[in-house]
Amino acid sequence: MLSQINSGFGYWNVLVWIVFFAGISSFVVWIRSLGRMDYKRNTDQDEIYWEGNEVPSDGSAISVPASSSYWGFRVAMEPLYKLLDKFHSGSGSDYAGYFVVTVALVGLLVLIGGK
Amino acid sequence: MSIQDHLPALIVMLPLLGAFLTPAVASLGKKIRNIFFVLFSFLILLVALSIGCAVFWGSPMVYVMGGDSFAIALPSGMSYPVRILFEIDAFGALLALCIAIASFAGALFSVAYMDKFSGWKKYLSLYFMLTAGALGMCVTGDLFNFFVFVEISSIASFGLVAFWRDKPEAIEASFKYMLVSQIAAMLLLIAIGTLYGKYNSVTMAALSSMMADGFLERVVLALVLCVLAFKCGAFPMHAWMPDAYAEAPTGVTCLLVTVSQASFYGLIRVCYSIFPKIAAGGVVGWILIVFGCMSMFFGVMMAVVQHEIKRLMGYHSISQVGYMLLALGVGLVAMSDQQNMIAYGFTAMKGGLFHAVNYSMYKALLFLCAGSLYYATGTRNLDKMGGLARNMPWTAGMFVIAAAAISGLPPFNGFVSKWMIYESSFAIHPILPTIAMITSVLTLASFAKVFQAAFLGPAKTGFVAVREAPGFMLAGMAVLTVATLLLTFFPGWFISNIFEKAAGALVDNASYVRAVMGGI
Numbered sequence: 001m002l003s004q005i006n007s008g009f010g011y012w013n014v015l016v017w018i019v020f021f022a023g024i025s026s027f028v029v030w031i032r033s034l035g036r037m038d039y040k041r042n043t044d045q046d047e048i049y050w051e052g053n054e055v056p057s058d059g060s061a062i063s064v065p066a067s068s069s070y071w072g073f074r075v076a077m078e079p080l081y082k083l084l085d086k087f088h089s090g091s092g093s094d095y096a097g098y099f100v101v102t103v104a105l106v107g108l109l110v111l112i113g114g115k
Numbered sequence: 116m117s118i119q120d121h122l123p124a125l126i127v128m129l130p131l132l133g134a135f136l137t138p139a140v141a142s143l144g145k146k147i148r149n150i151f152f153v154l155f156s157f158l159i160l161l162v163a164l165s166i167g168c169a170v171f172w173g174s175p176m177v178y179v180m181g182g183d184s185f186a187i188a189l190p191s192g193m194s195y196p197v198r199i200l201f202e203i204d205a206f207g208a209l210l211a212l213c214i215a216i217a218s219f220a221g222a223l224f225s226v227a228y229m230d231k232f233s234g235w236k237k238y239l240s241l242y243f244m245l246t247a248g249a250l251g252m253c254v255t256g257d258l259f260n261f262f263v264f265v266e267i268s269s270i271a272s273f274g275l276v277a278f279w280r281d282k283p284e285a286i287e288a289s290f291k292y293m294l295v296s297q298i299a300a301m302l303l304l305i306a307i308g309t310l311y312g313k314y315n316s317v318t319m320a321a322l323s324s325m326m327a328d329g330f331l332e333r334v335v336l337a338l339v340l341c342v343l344a345f346k347c348g349a350f351p352m353h354a355w356m357p358d359a360y361a362e363a364p365t366g367v368t369c370l371l372v373t374v375s376q377a378s379f380y381g382l383i384r385v386c387y388s389i390f391p392k393i394a395a396g397g398v399v400g401w402i403l404i405v406f407g408c409m410s411m412f413f414g415v416m417m418a419v420v421q422h423e424i425k426r427l428m429g430y431h432s433i434s435q436v437g438y439m440l441l442a443l444g445v446g447l448v449a450m451s452d453q454q455n456m457i458a459y460g461f462t463a464m465k466g467g468l469f470h471a472v473n474y475s476m477y478k479a480l481l482f483l484c485a486g487s488l489y490y491a492t493g494t495r496n497l498d499k500m501g502g503l504a505r506n507m508p509w510t511a512g513m514f515v516i517a518a519a520a521i522s523g524l525p526p527f528n529g530f531v532s533k534w535m536i537y538e539s540s541f542a543i544h545p546i547l548p549t550i551a552m553i554t555s556v557l558t559l560a561s562f563a564k565v566f567q568a569a570f571l572g573p574a575k576t577g578f579v580a581v582r583e584a585p586g587f588m589l590a591g592m593a594v595l596t597v598a599t600l601l602l603t604f605f606p607g608w609f610i611s612n613i614f615e616k617a618a619g620a621l622v623d624n625a626s627y628v629r630a631v632m633g634g635i
Contacts, residue, residue: 002607003606003607004607005535005610009541014531014603014606017525017526055573058573059574060576063575065497067497067498069564069568092291092295099299102341102351106340106341110333110336111330113398
């Protein structure tokens, strides 16, 4: 079949997923259709509710910058990130060194490694 | 004799011709230059498609330069081929097709993206040289020519990464890449020279038929393996990649993604076709698996905390290459035992090749989306972007498709190839798919961050009047989107007609040798 593959452990059929998504989408559209359409346009009912405060006109005042995303993850993984930052020193001689050391290690493994 | 017989030569000759014609054609005006750029790239794509059709539904193509006949690899009385020789099997044709698609998409994109910049003659010449180098790596049948094509693509990419000479970061990125790349190139030359000294041949098929398992051969294998793993961005030799990808003009980054795949091609060709006696079932497969796992995990860990969009995607490239190395490493480990090969090894190889093609398409598309954002906003810093989906709906839509695909969300193509890799690597050890799945979750997290930061939320004050990318840029992105969607909706067709044949070409080493050496 054009859309189905077998891995030897199981199978994947993209059409099944498309039917599944179509079903879920229909359900979502049905839920949305239950919403009230009789709200008054261009009044307070139409405004974004922002904890009772006026919504700032500049988007940057109310959005989380990308560098703050996953702040907790970064703090939790601080020891690893310290190592990784040190590793990515930006120095060309460091990068050449990593390459040479890797070649030496791989060479050793290939030489002593059996079949 | 038909034009079909000369396709292997044409696929390298066309971009080389393009590179040398550029200075003359670019002087004839902007319109003619743009038509020439797009048309030539399209011609290269047509040739790659024709080769693909001939090889996927036929037999490997062999082309000999400078002999009495282009079809005779082994003239009478000779034990080994002595001329420049191209050999294209299903694996080579597959990668060449990916490079040609990315080159065409990058050309379309560059027409509008680079319009306001000068230096077009250099840009076009280097762009075609890079295409020629990458395509040559996938079609050549001898190791020395492989080295020559690696150098052609490297030199062109140094120039293109440093194309914006007024930016110190671009010069620095190019210099660092050049520094390590030249050390790698010297080691590659030493390795090839060593093989020539011992076996009197650099033809891959001839070497494969003679290769023994000895000290010298193992040293050569280790050198070539590391050089090509460095070129495709494997951890811990990856550090050049985020810098180079971020600083190169976006049309070039799109092509660089597939150039790294040409190095991946070389790595796999060397392990599976030239050194199978040493690599199959031994420590080499495990080295690839370890490279793969480290690249996946550390690449995505670095990506998730970046806020410079192209740099973030550069780290994701390292992580994605990890999946392919893991899959082809699993294939190598299984290769010595036919039962293991049938049980999971062949699935891993198909999954790895499928992922290589997926990666070439959706990652090139992601870079083009990033370029489109940079074109519209003038910044690559995600902190400064926001609410762009309203003004750039096409870019946003294509970004969602590519981001969902790279994150492995069903039903996209990225999910299918990852699923094949998870299932097959599980047979070796459960920790391998676990690392791969964690990587996939973190990939989703970082692309959710990019989408939220760049496209969602209220528009930033400076970007209220931002407009959608020009038509040529959208057309370049559309080419890759269509390819991604085709791979999504017809995975069964692609696997049975293309990836199975490409993986089969790697496993069936005898037919690769036989195409050049005849019955020897």
